[in-house]
Amino acid sequence: xxxxxxxxxxxxxxxxxxxxxxxxxxxxxxxxxxxxxxxxxxxxxxxxxxxxxxxxxxxxxxxxxxxxxxxxxxxxxxxxxxxxxxxxxxxxxxxxxxxxxxxxxxxxxxxxxxxxxxxxxxxxxxxxxxxxxxxxxxxxxxxxxxxxxxxxxxxxxxxxxxxxxxxxxxxxxxxxxxxxxxxxxxxxxxxxxxxxxxxxxxxxxxxxxxxxxxxxxxxxxxxxxxxxxxxxxxxxxxxxxxxxxxxxxxxxxxxxxxxxxxxxxxxxxxxxxxxxxxxxxxxxxxxxxxxxxxxxxxxxxxxxxxxxxxxxxxxxxxxxxxxxxxxxx
Amino acid sequence: xxxxxxxxxxxxxxxxxxxxxxxxxxxxxxxxxxxxxxxxxxxxxxxxxxxxxxxxxxxxxxxxxxxxxxxxxxxxxxxxxxxxxxxxxxxxxxxxxxxxxxxxxxxxxxxxxxxxxxxxxxxxxxxxxxxxxxxxxxxxxxxxxxxxxxxxxxxxxxxxxxxxxxxxxxxxxxxxxxxxxxxxxxxxxxxxxxxxxxxxxxxxxxxxxxxxxxxxxxxxxxxxxxxxxxxxxxxxxxxxxxxxxxxxxxxxxxxxxxxxxxxxxxxxxxxxxxxxxxxxxxxxxxxxxxxxxxxxxxxxxxxxxxxxxxxxxxxxxxxxxxxxxxxxxx
Numbered sequence: 001x002x003x004x005x006x007x008x009x010x011x012x013x014x015x016x017x018x019x020x021x022x023x024x025x026x027x028x029x030x031x032x033x034x035x036x037x038x039x040x041x042x043x044x045x046x047x048x049x050x051x052x053x054x055x056x057x058x059x060x061x062x063x064x065x066x067x068x069x070x071x072x073x074x075x076x077x078x079x080x081x082x083x084x085x086x087x088x089x090x091x092x093x094x095x096x097x098x099x100x101x102x103x104x105x106x107x108x109x110x111x112x113x114x115x116x117x118x119x120x121x122x123x124x125x126x127x128x129x130x131x132x133x134x135x136x137x138x139x140x141x142x143x144x145x146x147x148x149x150x151x152x153x154x155x156x157x158x159x160x161x162x163x164x165x166x167x168x169x170x171x172x173x174x175x176x177x178x179x180x181x182x183x184x185x186x187x188x189x190x191x192x193x194x195x196x197x198x199x200x201x202x203x204x205x206x207x208x209x210x211x212x213x214x215x216x217x218x219x220x221x222x223x224x225x226x227x228x229x230x231x232x233x234x235x236x237x238x239x240x241x242x243x244x245x246x247x248x249x250x251x252x253x254x255x256x257x258x259x260x261x262x263x264x265x266x267x268x269x270x271x272x273x274x275x276x277x278x279x280x281x282x283x284x285x286x287x288x289x290x291x292x293x294x295x296x297x298x299x300x301x302x303x304x305x306x307x308x309x310x311x312x313x314x315x316x317x318x319x320x321x322x323x324x325x326x327x328x329x
Numbered sequence: 330x331x332x333x334x335x336x337x338x339x340x341x342x343x344x345x346x347x348x349x350x351x352x353x354x355x356x357x358x359x360x361x362x363x364x365x366x367x368x369x370x371x372x373x374x375x376x377x378x379x380x381x382x383x384x385x386x387x388x389x390x391x392x393x394x395x396x397x398x399x400x401x402x403x404x405x406x407x408x409x410x411x412x413x414x415x416x417x418x419x420x421x422x423x424x425x426x427x428x429x430x431x432x433x434x435x436x437x438x439x440x441x442x443x444x445x446x447x448x449x450x451x452x453x454x455x456x457x458x459x460x461x462x463x464x465x466x467x468x469x470x471x472x473x474x475x476x477x478x479x480x481x482x483x484x485x486x487x488x489x490x491x492x493x494x495x496x497x498x499x500x501x502x503x504x505x506x507x508x509x510x511x512x513x514x515x516x517x518x519x520x521x522x523x524x525x526x527x528x529x530x531x532x533x534x535x536x537x538x539x540x541x542x543x544x545x546x547x548x549x550x551x552x553x554x555x556x557x558x559x560x561x562x563x564x565x566x567x568x569x570x571x572x573x574x575x576x577x578x579x580x581x582x583x584x585x586x587x588x589x590x591x592x593x594x595x596x597x598x599x600x601x602x603x604x605x606x607x608x609x610x611x612x613x614x615x616x617x618x619x620x621x622x623x624x625x626x627x628x629x630x631x632x633x634x635x636x637x638x639x640x641x642x643x644x645x646x647x648x649x650x651x652x653x654x655x656x657x658x659x
Contacts, residue, residue, distance in 0.1 A: 059556055087565050095562035108553035111572050112652055113579075123561040158651045174561070 005073055006214045007033040007056070007099075007182055012068035012082065014048075014055045021288040025051040025064070027238040030314075033182065033231075038208065038215040040229030040246070042222060042261070046283045048238040049218045053184045056216075057095050058086040074098045074181040097127040100175035104187040106167035110159040116143075116167075117155035120174040127178055142173040146203060165196035169203065176207060183208075184216045189224065201227055222265055226250060234258045237294030238286050240314070244321035254323045257295045293325070301327060334644065341636050345629070349407075352628045353400045356621045362392050363416040363619045390416070403625060413622030417614065422626045425611065430630060432501060433607040436526060437592045437634075443527045444534040444588065449581070451535075452542025453574055459547060467539065475536035479595055483529045483602045498525045499604045507606075526603055530595050534588060538581060545580055549573035575649075583646040586639030593631050 014026040026048045033039045041049045054060050056070055058081065070081040072094065084091040103109040110119055120142065121135040130138070136155065143151035146169040159167060168188060175183055185204065189197040201224065208215055217228050225232055225246065232249040234242040234257065242255040253259045263277040281298040293299070296307040306326055314322045315329060364387055368378050387393045391402055406413060412422035451471075455464045490496045500507075501522045506515045549555070550573050558568040600609030608627050615624035647653055 054556075057560055059559055061551070092562040092564065095560055097562060101557075101560045103553060103557065105553055109557045111554040111558070111576065113576055113650055114572075119557075122563070126562050160652050171557075 004035045005032045006035045007031075007073070007216075008069075008071040009052075009056070010069040010071070012052065012055060012066070012070060014051050014060055014064055014066050016064050018063070018287075024238055024286045024289055026055065027286065027289070028068075028311075029235070029238070029240055031233055031240060031243070033214050033216060035181075035214055036208075036212055037230045038217055038228055040225040040232045041216065041218045041235055042220060042225050042232060043235035044220060044283050046285070047235040049220075049235055050186050052235070053101070053186045053216060053218055056081060056184060057099055057101060058082075058084060058091050059101075060086075072098065072182075093127070096123050096175075096180070097178045098180055099182045099184065100178065100180040101184040101186065102168070102171045102175045102188050104190050106164055106171050106191065107159065109171055110167060112159055115156050115158055116162070116170050117157075120155075120170065120177055123174050124177050138177065139173070142177045143170065146170070146173045146176075146207070147199075148173070164192050165199065168192060168196075168200055172200075172203065172207070176211065176213075179211060180213060182214045182216065184218070186218045187220070188217075190219065190221070197224075204228070222261060234261070237283060237289070239294060239311070239324060240322075241295065241324045242322065243314075244318075248318070248321045252318075252321075254317055254321070254328060255295075255325050256299045256301050256327070260298075260300075330644075330647070334640070337640050337643070341640070344636060345633065348632050349404055349625075349629060350400070352625055352632070353396075353403065356616075356619075356624050356628075357396055357399075359619060361619065362387075363621065364390070364392060366617075366619050367416070403622065407626065407629065412626040415615070415620050415623040417618045417620045417623070422623050425623065426608070426626065426630060429606055429608045429611055432605070433593070433596065433609070434634070436501075436523070436530070436596060436605070436607055437589060439523060440527045440531045440534070440592050440596075441585070441588060443531045444538060445581075447531070448535045448538035449542055449578065452539045453546060453577075455539065455543040456546035456550065456577075457569065459543075471536040471539045474532040477532065479529055479533060480598045480602045482532060483525075483599050486525060486529065487603070498522070501526075501605050501607075526596075526599055526605055529599050529603070530592060533595065534591060541581060541584075542577065546573055546577035549577045579646065579650050582649055583642055585645065586635070586642035589638035590631075590635050593634070 009029055009031040012026055012029040013024070016023040016025060029048070029052055031039070031041075031052075041052065043049050051060060051064075055064075055066050058066065060066060066082050068082055072079045072081055074094075075098070079090070079094070081091065081094065110116065117136060117139050120139040121132070124130060124135045124138055125132075128135075140151045140155050143154055148154050148166060148169050154162070154166070154170075162170065172188075188204070189200050192200060204215065205228065207213075215228075217225070219225060229246045232242075232244060232246050233240045234249065234255065236257050242249065242253070242258045249258065250262070253262050257279075260277070260279045264279065266276055279298055284294070284297070286294070290308075291311055292308040293312050296302050299307065303326070312324050312326045314324050317323055317328050364383055368383055371378050384393075391399060394402070403413060410423070412426070414420065415422050415425055418425060451467055455467050458464050487498055490498045501519050502515065503518050503522070506518045509515055550569075552573065555568065555573055558572050559565075563571075596605075596607060597609035597613060599605070600607045601613060604610075608631070612624060612627040614620070615627065
């Protein structure tokens with residue numbers, strides 16, 4: 001299915017060495033993102049979605065250590081991002097220009113004491129030698145493209161003068177100002193209210209089609225995934241537990257965790273009067289985790305001696321559909 | 330902005346009126362007045378003083394009037410620019426201040442610059458290299474600086490320089506220049522003397538601003554907008570100075586006004602130890618002698634300076650932080 005791969009993550013492990021032990025935020029993630037496709041990564045808080053996203057651009061805070069391979073096929077030659085030094089020129093050339101990122105809190109993501117225009121122009125000028133007036137012109141054009149009214153005025157606004165939705169649009173404008181091949185969106189709509197959410201999602205879809213880029217869309221909202229993604233990776237405790245096309249995941253969820261997630265979606269017009277299904281327990285903290293299925297403690301199909309014996313392998317159940325669960329062996 | 334400044338200047342007038350009352354009351358609080366002190370010291374020397382003579386003097390200086398009348402006399406003259414006469418020096422207060430106030434201002438401003446120029450870079454370094462050897466070393470030096478009394482440091486420096494280099498570091502001028510009129514050579518001579526008091530007075534302030542800068546920057550370094558800047562592909566150095574450092578400096582800018590009183594009061598003891606020709610020793614002597622016009626005028630002048638300092642730092646804060654606006658929203 002995926003012969004035109006843009007980014008390939010192989011056995012990614014991001015560990016944080018803490019006083020209390022080794023926190024394995026990501027423990028062996030392998031993923032591939034095709035050109036022009038949208039990959040959705042879903043999971044509860046603490047499952048490693050955001051760390052995966054940040055690992056790609058080497059933005060993991062200290063004392064995080066990244067191991068494994070992240071191959072980017074956007075340039076002339078494939079580059080292994082995981083092997084690049086995090087403050088070196090090589091990764092800095094890719095950040096913003098080839099791979100851009102947008103964040104969850106648009107209010108916090110802009111510096112409060114610089115204008116929006118200044119911060120967007122800076123992104124442009126970091127990668128292109130463009131005189132100031134031209135960069136400003138491009139900025140205004142980008143703001144217009146993301147649907148900000150009166151961009152000539154807005155360009156000189158400070159973040160506190162704009163609403164959350166406007167700021168997220170500005171953030172998208174900044175991320176797309178250099179036409180990146182890959183956009184990483186880390187919960188871009190979580191902090192916004194629902195109507196604004198829908199607007200932002202529509203905008204992202206439109207721009208993805210227009211500009212022809214790939215998107216990694218990280219969220220805990222399955223509705224958003226169904227709306228946005230072509231492919232879906234479900235993450236749990238630092239690992240991908242199920243991967244497939246959006247159709248496969250929603251119509252035939254196979255991992256007990258994915259199934260439980262699907263059952264926890266409230267359905268409009270359903271007759272049931274009972275409580276909304278929820279998953280018992282919480283995601284444990286992966287501090288020196290034992291080698292076992294991470295979901296075993298919360299799983300209704302738990303098999304003693306099997307699930308807690310080793311980490312289950314990823315098993316192909318149909319073309320392009322993989323599950324990390326021994327039930328499918 | 331102009332509106333705001335004008336409004337602030339108006340408030341300053343009210344503050345000063347209130348302040349002048351407090352200052353006057355405090356100066357009047359100790360029992361007796363200048364003449365009681367004067368008579369006591371004459372008697373201590375064995376001179377007998379005629380009661381009638383004292384009463385005549387008291388009437389001449391206006392000391393027999395009620396406190397309210399005395400206040401009124403003092404403050405109305407003060408506003409007109411006549412600060413009265415110093416009893417102890419037998420010279421107009423204005424003349425005494427003209428000698429010393431400019432030197433105090435210059436010393437304070439130099440110290441302020443010294444404090445910021447040293448403390449901000451060190452604070453930034455300490456935050457960026459948190460828990461490194463350099464950070465620990467600078468923190469230790471900072472704490473020692475904060476804990477050492479200024480006058481102690483002054484004495485140690487004086488001893489050290491005299492013992493090993495045979496130089497006297499007291500005063501602001503070499504002996505041959507003290508009575509000279511101002512000239513380039515005199516200014517140069519003063520600059521050579523200036524660094525010792527600046528260092529001594531500035532040490533404690535420097536140490537505390539290092540701590541403020543360090544913790545304020547540490548707070549900012551983890552913020553989301555720093556990650557955003559990094560994700561744009563900016564170099565670490567550029568993004569650090571453009572974003573977190575720039576924002577971490579705000580609380581320091583806004584407290585410039587608070588530094589001035591610290592410096593001025595810290596200066597008093599140092600000026601006595603190092604025999605500096607500033608207002609410090611003058612006010613100390615004036616308070617001891619109950620030389621009320623002199624003491625009152627100095628305190629008033631220093632208060633005015635402090636208020637101006639506060640206003641300047643408020644204006645600076647508006648300039649550095651666009652989120653702050655004193656204008657009423659239209």
